[in-house]
């Protein structure tokens with residue numbers, strides 16, 4: 623892209639002509655991302671296991687941005703449903719310019735209470751499904767300019783997280799995988815991940831094992847003194863998909879309110 627900082631200050635962040643598949647888009651981060659990308663000019667495919675929430679996001683996006691959307695039920699752990707998602711996107715929009723592998727789930731589990739089956743299920747949902755959907759999209763992405771694949775990583779994938787052993791293992795593998803995919807996909811396709819800190823997604827975090835008091839203490843521990851909103855993450859996705867990030871691949875962008883800082887100086891506490 624030609625460097626033109628004065629006449630088009632905001633245009634490198636626009637997504638006109640983009641067709642973006644977002645998985646888990648009926649949820650908090652995926653839903654906000656669909657909204658933000660559509661507002662930036664993209665056509666968004668809102669895919670989720672829960673068709674009702676996906677449709678509600680699609681209706682909101684169309685109402686607020688005027689953009690056409692596609693809401694579709696997809697279980698990302700099913701190869702055939704992934705293929706149906708790709709086929710439906712091509713049938714409606716004719717191309718795929720970006721994929722956001724956003725599905726993910728993990729909950730508190732005592733370290734030694736995890737079975738092999740549970741560990742494998744987490745890996746399938748958080749990591750393997752993203753690998754396979756990326757594989758299905760790559761032939762279509764290769765035909766597009768500034769094509770990209772972006773992954774929803776987690777802070778628990780970069781730090782020791784024994785409380786979430788199955789989820790954190792899977793997210794660590796996801797972050798590693800996105801770098802491997804980046805190394806082999808350029809220059810046609812950029813692959814990046816966002817290392818997401820604690821974001822308010824309503825009930826989901828409570829179901830994962832937190833209570834309101836824990837969340838208050840967690841917020842207080844962050845440099846920015848609050849948990850993230852889904853939009854804090856959505857704008858990072860917009861950047862990574864946009865022409866402004868045309869030379870950005872293989873990165874793990876940390877969006878986490880500065881994380882928790884602990885002094886290295888010993889105290890009496």
Ligand SMILES: NC(=O)c1ccc[n+]([C@@H]2O[C@H](COP(=O)([O-])OP(=O)(O)OC[C@H]3O[C@@H](n4cnc5c(N)ncnc54)[C@H](O)[C@@H]3O)[C@@H](O)[C@H]2O)c1
Pocket residue numbers: 645646647648649650651652669670671672675696697698699724725726727728747774775776777818819820821822823826827
């Ligand atoms: N919220 C946080 O604090 C946080 C922190 C770090 C990373 N993340 C990651 O961000 C991503 C989005 O999280 P969120 O906070 O929006 O969660 P969320 O629970 O609000 O949304 C997740 C969505 O995924 C869908 N889903 C679950 N299983 C699925 C399947 N098999 N197939 C298709 N869809 C399925 C759910 O129906 C839900 O709509 C996840 O990958 C999560 O691990 C979130």
